[in-house]
Amino acid sequence: MADIAFLLLVFFLVTTTMDTDKGLRVKLPPYPDFTNPPPKTEQYERNVLEVLVNSNDQLLVENQLMSIEGLTKLTKDHLTNEGRNPKLAESSLKAIVSLKNDRGTSYERYLEVYNELMRAYNEVRNEYALAKYGRPYNDLPGNGESAKDVKTKYPMKISEAEPVSYGEGG
Amino acid sequence: MSKFKKNSKKESPGINTSSLPDIVFMLLFFFMVATKMRDPKVLVTTAVPIVSEVEKVEKKSWVNYILVGPPRDPAVAGTAPRIQLDDKFADVADVQQYIILKRNEHPEAIRDYLTTSIKSDRSVKMGLIQDIKQELRQVNALKVLYSASGGEVHEH
Numbered sequence: 001m002a003d004i005a006f007l008l009l010v011f012f013l014v015t016t017t018m019d020t021d022k023g024l025r026v027k028l029p030p031y032p033d034f035t036n037p038p039p040k041t042e043q044y045e046r047n048v049l050e051v052l053v054n055s056n057d058q059l060l061v062e063n064q065l066m067s068i069e070g071l072t073k074l075t076k077d078h079l080t081n082e083g084r085n086p087k088l089a090e091s092s093l094k095a096i097v098s099l100k101n102d103r104g105t106s107y108e109r110y111l112e113v114y115n116e117l118m119r120a121y122n123e124v125r126n127e128y129a130l131a132k133y134g135r136p137y138n139d140l141p142g143n144g145e146s147a148k149d150v151k152t153k154y155p156m157k158i159s160e161a162e163p164v165s166y167g168e169g170g
Numbered sequence: 171m172s173k174f175k176k177n178s179k180k181e182s183p184g185i186n187t188s189s190l191p192d193i194v195f196m197l198l199f200f201f202m203v204a205t206k207m208r209d210p211k212v213l214v215t216t217a218v219p220i221v222s223e224v225e226k227v228e229k230k231s232w233v234n235y236i237l238v239g240p241p242r243d244p245a246v247a248g249t250a251p252r253i254q255l256d257d258k259f260a261d262v263a264d265v266q267q268y269i270i271l272k273r274n275e276h277p278e279a280i281r282d283y284l285t286t287s288i289k290s291d292r293s294v295k296m297g298l299i300q301d302i303k304q305e306l307r308q309v310n311a312l313k314v315l316y317s318a319s320g321g322e323v324h325e326h
Contacts, residue, residue, distance in 0.1 A: 005195040012202060021287050022316040024226040031307040084211060103297030107290050109217040110299070111316055115221035121221055 032162070046087060047094045049078045053113055056106025057059055062087075070118060075120035079154060093125075096157045117158055125154050211257045211269040213247070214239035216317075219292045232284050233315070234272045236265065236302060239291030249296045253302070262298070265305040273311075289317040 051071070052060040059066050061074060066082045081088035089095035097117055101110050101157050122137070129137040140147040216239045226238060227233050237254040241247035253260045255268045273281050286306055306314065 002191055002195070005199075007190070008199065009195075011228065012199075019229045020230060021235075021289075021315065021317055023287065023315045024221055024223060025225045025285075026314050026316065028303060028307050028312040028314055031304075055203055101296050101300075103295060103300065105291065105296040107294040107296060107299055108292035110290075110296050111219045111221055111318060114316070115223050115318075118223040129189060156312070 011088060012153040019167065024111060024118060026114070026158075030161070033139070043093075046094055047089045049075060049095070049097045051097060051099050051113065051145050053101045053105045054098075055104055056108040057111065064155070068112060071113065071116040072120045072123070075117055076124055079120065079124045092154050093152075096159055098159045098161065100161045114158070119157075121154060121158075124151050128153055184289050188232070193202050199207075211255070212237065212242070213257075213259060214241055214252055215293070216291050216295075218289060218290045218318045220321040221318045222320065222322055224318060225315075227285060227287070227315060229283075232280065233287050234269065234284065234311075235287050235289055236268075237289045238294050238298060238302070240293065251291065251298055262301045262305060264310045265302055269306065269309045269311045273309075283313070284311065285313040285315050287315040287317050 010015075039050065046137070050062055059068055059071065061071065066074075075097060077085070078088045078090050078097070081090075083090050083097075084091065099113065099117065101113075125137040129135060129140055129150050133140060137147070137150055140150065214237050216237055231263060238251055239254075240249055240251050240261075247259060253262065253265070255264060260268070269286065277286060288299065290303065303314070308310070
Protein backbone atom coordinates (compact mmCIF):
# COMPACT_ATOMS: atom_id res chain seq x y z
CA MET A 1 0.00 0.00 0.00
CA ALA A 2 2.74 2.39 0.95
CA ASP A 3 4.43 1.65 -2.37
CA ILE A 4 1.35 2.64 -4.28
CA ALA A 5 1.02 5.77 -2.21
CA PHE A 6 4.61 6.75 -2.91
CA LEU A 7 4.15 6.01 -6.56
CA LEU A 8 1.18 8.34 -6.66
CA LEU A 9 3.08 10.94 -4.67
CA VAL A 10 6.01 10.86 -7.07
CA PHE A 11 3.67 10.91 -10.04
CA PHE A 12 1.96 14.07 -8.83
CA LEU A 13 5.26 15.68 -7.92
CA VAL A 14 6.57 15.13 -11.42
CA THR A 15 3.48 16.03 -13.38
CA THR A 16 2.41 19.11 -11.46
CA THR A 17 3.87 22.21 -13.01
CA MET A 18 3.64 25.64 -11.58
CA ASP A 19 2.40 27.78 -14.38
CA THR A 20 5.36 29.91 -15.31
CA ASP A 21 4.89 33.04 -17.27
CA LYS A 22 5.86 32.98 -20.92
CA GLY A 23 6.06 35.68 -23.50
CA LEU A 24 8.17 37.92 -25.68
CA ARG A 25 11.11 39.33 -23.78
CA VAL A 26 12.01 42.86 -24.76
CA LYS A 27 14.21 45.57 -23.38
CA LEU A 28 12.84 49.08 -23.44
CA PRO A 29 15.14 51.94 -24.28
CA PRO A 30 16.01 54.14 -21.30
CA TYR A 31 13.86 57.19 -20.78
CA PRO A 32 15.27 60.04 -22.85
CA ASP A 33 17.21 62.65 -20.96
CA PHE A 34 15.64 65.84 -22.26
CA THR A 35 18.11 68.21 -20.64
CA ASN A 36 21.06 66.39 -22.08
CA PRO A 37 20.00 64.75 -25.33
CA PRO A 38 22.31 62.15 -26.84
CA PRO A 39 24.12 63.14 -30.03
CA LYS A 40 22.10 62.37 -33.09
CA THR A 41 23.60 59.55 -35.06
CA GLU A 42 23.17 59.52 -38.77
CA GLN A 43 21.54 56.35 -39.99
CA TYR A 44 21.56 55.60 -43.64
CA GLU A 45 18.08 54.96 -44.81
CA ARG A 46 19.00 51.63 -46.34
CA ASN A 47 20.07 50.27 -42.96
CA VAL A 48 16.71 50.89 -41.39
CA LEU A 49 13.83 48.60 -42.16
CA GLU A 50 10.80 50.67 -41.40
CA VAL A 51 7.76 48.83 -40.15
CA LEU A 52 4.56 50.70 -39.47
CA VAL A 53 1.30 49.38 -38.09
CA ASN A 54 -1.67 51.69 -38.33
CA SER A 55 -4.85 51.87 -36.30
CA ASN A 56 -6.59 49.48 -38.69
CA ASP A 57 -3.87 46.93 -37.96
CA GLN A 58 -2.51 47.27 -41.47
CA LEU A 59 1.16 46.75 -42.07
CA LEU A 60 3.34 49.14 -43.99
CA VAL A 61 6.91 48.03 -44.60
CA GLU A 62 9.27 50.44 -46.33
CA ASN A 63 6.24 52.46 -47.42
CA GLN A 64 4.56 49.49 -49.00
CA LEU A 65 1.44 47.77 -47.84
CA MET A 66 2.30 44.24 -46.89
CA SER A 67 0.74 41.14 -45.40
CA ILE A 68 2.32 39.72 -42.27
CA GLU A 69 3.31 36.46 -43.95
CA GLY A 70 6.10 38.14 -45.89
CA LEU A 71 7.55 40.12 -43.00
CA THR A 72 9.86 37.44 -41.62
CA LYS A 73 11.31 36.77 -45.05
CA LEU A 74 11.91 40.43 -45.76
CA THR A 75 13.48 41.02 -42.34
CA LYS A 76 15.78 38.06 -42.87
CA ASP A 77 16.77 39.40 -46.27
CA HIS A 78 17.44 42.74 -44.63
CA LEU A 79 19.68 41.19 -41.98
CA THR A 80 21.59 38.89 -44.27
CA ASN A 81 21.84 41.33 -47.16
CA GLU A 82 25.47 42.37 -46.54
CA GLY A 83 25.28 45.15 -49.12
CA ARG A 84 24.04 43.15 -52.08
CA ASN A 85 20.66 44.77 -52.53
CA PRO A 86 21.09 48.57 -52.51
CA LYS A 87 17.74 49.01 -50.79
CA LEU A 88 18.55 46.79 -47.81
CA ALA A 89 21.18 46.93 -45.08
CA GLU A 90 24.88 47.39 -45.74
CA SER A 91 25.83 44.78 -43.17
CA SER A 92 24.20 42.81 -40.40
CA LEU A 93 26.02 44.96 -37.85
CA LYS A 94 24.37 48.11 -39.10
CA ALA A 95 20.93 46.68 -39.76
CA ILE A 96 18.15 48.19 -37.70
CA VAL A 97 14.48 47.43 -37.63
CA SER A 98 12.29 50.34 -36.72
CA LEU A 99 8.85 49.52 -35.42
CA LYS A 100 6.20 52.19 -35.20
CA ASN A 101 2.64 51.78 -34.17
CA ASP A 102 -0.42 53.93 -33.73
CA ARG A 103 -2.23 54.34 -30.45
CA GLY A 104 -5.14 52.56 -32.07
CA THR A 105 -3.19 49.47 -33.08
CA SER A 106 -4.43 46.41 -31.26
CA TYR A 107 -2.05 44.77 -28.83
CA GLU A 108 -2.54 41.43 -30.55
CA ARG A 109 -1.42 42.81 -33.89
CA TYR A 110 1.54 44.58 -32.35
CA LEU A 111 2.77 41.38 -30.70
CA GLU A 112 2.19 39.46 -33.90
CA VAL A 113 4.45 41.86 -35.79
CA TYR A 114 7.02 41.89 -32.99
CA ASN A 115 6.96 38.12 -33.03
CA GLU A 116 7.72 38.01 -36.74
CA LEU A 117 10.70 40.31 -36.22
CA MET A 118 11.96 38.15 -33.34
CA ARG A 119 11.47 35.08 -35.47
CA ALA A 120 13.56 36.60 -38.23
CA TYR A 121 16.40 37.38 -35.80
CA ASN A 122 16.21 33.94 -34.21
CA GLU A 123 16.23 32.18 -37.56
CA VAL A 124 19.11 34.23 -38.88
CA ARG A 125 21.12 33.59 -35.73
CA ASN A 126 20.30 29.90 -35.90
CA GLU A 127 21.40 29.59 -39.49
CA TYR A 128 24.64 31.40 -38.76
CA ALA A 129 25.31 29.26 -35.69
CA LEU A 130 24.56 26.07 -37.61
CA ALA A 131 26.84 27.02 -40.45
CA LYS A 132 29.73 28.11 -38.25
CA TYR A 133 29.47 25.94 -35.15
CA GLY A 134 27.24 23.11 -36.32
CA ARG A 135 24.61 23.72 -33.68
CA PRO A 136 21.54 25.90 -33.36
CA TYR A 137 22.00 29.13 -31.43
CA ASN A 138 20.14 27.94 -28.36
CA ASP A 139 22.38 24.90 -28.00
CA LEU A 140 25.56 26.95 -27.90
CA PRO A 141 27.06 27.13 -24.40
CA GLY A 142 25.39 29.98 -22.53
CA ASN A 143 28.12 32.55 -22.01
CA GLY A 144 30.68 31.02 -24.33
CA GLU A 145 32.61 32.67 -27.13
CA SER A 146 30.48 31.13 -29.85
CA ALA A 147 27.20 32.45 -28.50
CA LYS A 148 28.75 35.86 -28.06
CA ASP A 149 30.03 35.75 -31.63
CA VAL A 150 26.58 35.01 -33.01
CA LYS A 151 25.13 37.78 -30.90
CA THR A 152 27.65 40.33 -32.10
CA LYS A 153 27.21 39.23 -35.67
CA TYR A 154 23.46 39.71 -35.52
CA PRO A 155 22.72 42.20 -32.76
CA MET A 156 19.02 42.50 -32.09
CA LYS A 157 18.25 46.11 -32.88
CA ILE A 158 14.53 46.61 -32.89
CA SER A 159 14.00 50.26 -32.29
CA GLU A 160 10.66 51.61 -31.23
CA ALA A 161 9.91 55.20 -31.97
CA GLU A 162 8.97 57.61 -29.22
CA PRO A 163 5.20 57.52 -29.08
CA VAL A 164 3.48 60.31 -30.91
CA SER A 165 -0.15 60.98 -30.36
CA TYR A 166 -2.36 61.51 -33.34
CA GLY A 167 -5.64 63.22 -32.66
CA GLU A 168 -7.80 61.92 -29.84
CA GLY A 169 -6.63 59.98 -26.82
CA GLY A 170 -3.24 61.67 -26.63
CA MET B 171 -21.51 -17.30 31.21
CA SER B 172 -18.06 -17.91 32.51
CA LYS B 173 -16.66 -17.07 29.09
CA PHE B 174 -17.38 -13.36 29.39
CA LYS B 175 -16.00 -13.08 32.88
CA LYS B 176 -12.71 -14.51 31.76
CA ASN B 177 -12.31 -11.94 29.04
CA SER B 178 -13.16 -8.94 31.13
CA LYS B 179 -10.32 -9.71 33.45
CA LYS B 180 -7.74 -9.62 30.74
CA GLU B 181 -6.07 -6.37 29.53
CA SER B 182 -7.68 -4.88 26.42
CA PRO B 183 -5.58 -5.42 23.27
CA GLY B 184 -3.78 -2.39 21.73
CA ILE B 185 -5.32 -0.59 18.78
CA ASN B 186 -4.27 -1.95 15.45
CA THR B 187 -2.16 0.79 13.82
CA SER B 188 -1.29 -0.94 10.58
CA SER B 189 -3.73 1.23 8.60
CA LEU B 190 -2.39 4.49 10.02
CA PRO B 191 0.00 5.17 7.10
CA ASP B 192 -2.90 4.72 4.73
CA ILE B 193 -4.91 7.31 6.58
CA VAL B 194 -1.97 9.69 6.62
CA PHE B 195 -1.39 9.28 2.90
CA MET B 196 -5.05 9.69 2.20
CA LEU B 197 -5.00 13.00 4.05
CA LEU B 198 -1.81 14.01 2.23
CA PHE B 199 -3.39 13.36 -1.15
CA PHE B 200 -6.59 15.03 -0.17
CA PHE B 201 -4.76 18.22 0.68
CA MET B 202 -2.45 17.98 -2.30
CA VAL B 203 -5.36 17.76 -4.68
CA ALA B 204 -7.64 20.17 -2.90
CA THR B 205 -5.10 22.91 -2.18
CA LYS B 206 -4.77 25.59 -4.80
CA MET B 207 -1.76 27.80 -5.10
CA ARG B 208 -2.54 31.24 -3.81
CA ASP B 209 -4.66 32.55 -6.59
CA PRO B 210 -4.59 36.31 -6.85
CA LYS B 211 -7.88 37.98 -7.39
CA VAL B 212 -8.15 38.70 -11.09
CA LEU B 213 -10.38 41.61 -11.94
CA VAL B 214 -9.72 41.88 -15.65
CA THR B 215 -9.94 39.43 -18.52
CA THR B 216 -6.53 38.71 -19.96
CA ALA B 217 -6.73 36.51 -23.00
CA VAL B 218 -3.09 36.84 -24.03
CA PRO B 219 -2.07 36.69 -27.70
CA ILE B 220 -0.43 33.62 -29.18
CA VAL B 221 3.12 33.98 -30.48
CA SER B 222 5.78 31.50 -31.52
CA GLU B 223 9.00 32.98 -30.14
CA VAL B 224 8.13 32.67 -26.46
CA GLU B 225 10.67 32.65 -23.68
CA LYS B 226 10.10 31.60 -20.10
CA VAL B 227 10.90 33.75 -17.12
CA GLU B 228 13.92 32.49 -15.24
CA LYS B 229 12.77 33.30 -11.78
CA LYS B 230 9.18 33.67 -10.81
CA SER B 231 9.79 35.83 -7.77
CA TRP B 232 11.65 38.39 -9.86
CA VAL B 233 8.62 39.22 -11.93
CA ASN B 234 6.08 41.95 -11.29
CA TYR B 235 2.79 41.71 -13.05
CA ILE B 236 0.74 44.39 -14.70
CA LEU B 237 -2.60 43.13 -15.88
CA VAL B 238 -4.50 44.99 -18.55
CA GLY B 239 -7.86 44.15 -20.01
CA PRO B 240 -11.59 44.71 -19.97
CA PRO B 241 -13.03 44.27 -16.47
CA ARG B 242 -14.63 40.95 -15.68
CA ASP B 243 -17.58 42.61 -14.07
CA PRO B 244 -18.73 45.31 -16.52
CA ALA B 245 -21.59 46.30 -14.24
CA VAL B 246 -19.16 47.60 -11.64
CA ALA B 247 -16.14 48.74 -13.60
CA GLY B 248 -17.41 49.38 -17.11
CA THR B 249 -16.21 47.84 -20.34
CA ALA B 250 -13.18 49.98 -21.17
CA PRO B 251 -9.83 48.23 -20.56
CA ARG B 252 -8.40 48.83 -17.09
CA ILE B 253 -5.09 48.22 -15.41
CA GLN B 254 -4.84 45.89 -12.44
CA LEU B 255 -1.93 46.06 -10.02
CA ASP B 256 -1.89 43.46 -7.24
CA ASP B 257 -5.53 43.03 -6.33
CA LYS B 258 -6.84 46.44 -7.25
CA PHE B 259 -7.75 48.51 -10.26
CA ALA B 260 -5.22 51.22 -10.95
CA ASP B 261 -4.45 54.06 -13.30
CA VAL B 262 -1.46 54.59 -15.52
CA ALA B 263 -0.17 57.09 -12.98
CA ASP B 264 0.02 54.37 -10.29
CA VAL B 265 2.41 52.19 -12.26
CA GLN B 266 5.57 54.03 -11.20
CA GLN B 267 4.70 53.80 -7.51
CA TYR B 268 3.91 50.12 -7.85
CA ILE B 269 7.21 49.31 -9.52
CA ILE B 270 9.17 51.26 -6.93
CA LEU B 271 7.35 49.51 -4.10
CA LYS B 272 7.99 46.10 -5.61
CA ARG B 273 11.60 46.95 -6.28
CA ASN B 274 12.15 47.85 -2.65
CA GLU B 275 11.03 44.39 -1.58
CA HIS B 276 14.15 42.94 -3.17
CA PRO B 277 17.78 43.25 -2.14
CA GLU B 278 19.78 45.81 -4.04
CA ALA B 279 21.92 43.27 -5.86
CA ILE B 280 19.08 41.75 -7.84
CA ARG B 281 17.05 44.87 -8.56
CA ASP B 282 18.47 45.09 -12.06
CA TYR B 283 17.13 41.65 -12.87
CA LEU B 284 13.52 42.38 -12.04
CA THR B 285 11.21 41.90 -14.98
CA THR B 286 7.83 43.46 -15.51
CA SER B 287 5.36 41.18 -17.15
CA ILE B 288 2.64 42.98 -19.06
CA LYS B 289 -0.24 40.59 -19.19
CA SER B 290 -2.65 42.20 -21.53
CA ASP B 291 -5.77 41.17 -23.30
CA ARG B 292 -5.37 40.93 -27.05
CA SER B 293 -8.16 43.43 -27.66
CA VAL B 294 -6.39 46.24 -25.79
CA LYS B 295 -5.23 49.16 -27.91
CA MET B 296 -1.57 50.06 -28.00
CA GLY B 297 -2.23 53.54 -26.66
CA LEU B 298 -2.71 52.20 -23.15
CA ILE B 299 0.23 49.82 -23.42
CA GLN B 300 2.40 52.67 -24.67
CA ASP B 301 1.46 54.78 -21.67
CA ILE B 302 2.47 51.92 -19.37
CA LYS B 303 5.72 51.50 -21.24
CA GLN B 304 6.51 55.18 -20.83
CA GLU B 305 5.88 54.91 -17.09
CA LEU B 306 8.15 51.89 -16.87
CA ARG B 307 10.89 53.71 -18.71
CA GLN B 308 10.64 56.61 -16.33
CA VAL B 309 11.37 54.39 -13.34
CA ASN B 310 14.03 52.55 -15.30
CA ALA B 311 12.21 49.22 -15.29
CA LEU B 312 13.38 48.31 -18.75
CA LYS B 313 13.11 44.54 -18.73
CA VAL B 314 9.67 43.74 -19.99
CA LEU B 315 7.93 40.54 -20.87
CA TYR B 316 4.90 40.75 -23.10
CA SER B 317 3.00 37.83 -21.70
CA ALA B 318 1.78 35.43 -24.37
CA SER B 319 1.09 31.79 -24.81
CA GLY B 320 3.24 29.73 -27.11
CA GLY B 321 1.93 28.41 -30.38
CA GLU B 322 2.00 28.84 -34.11
CA VAL B 323 0.57 32.13 -35.27
CA HIS B 324 -0.08 31.25 -38.87
CA GLU B 325 1.07 28.74 -41.39
CA HIS B 326 4.19 29.55 -43.34
